Amino acid sequence: MGNGGRTGHAYRKLIGAVKGRPDGWVCCRCRRPIDPGHRWPDPRSWSLDHLVPLAHGGPLLDPANAAAAHLSCNSKHGNTIKQTKQTIIETQIW
Secondary structure, eight states: OOOOGGGSHHHHHHHHHHHHSTTTTBOTTTOOBOOTTOOTTSTTSEEEEESSOGGGTOOSSOGGGEEEEEHHHHHHHTTOOOOOOOOOOOOOOO
């Protein structure tokens, strides 16, 4: 019995976790906001981008390898490894 791949519970849980991040609705490629009103297959819709592509050995379910992207940005990126514009979130304990 496998983990369900991209249709299993673990993958859906990963999508929920990425969408729940502070930058979960900001494209990791173009840094523009992703409008939740756009649904797949709209090029502006939300998609899960694997920063190290699966074709290059990137892990499918690792949250550190997952980020939000517009479907068009993710498709344009393909399976090439590119530098992303990551947001650094700092917290301060008062």
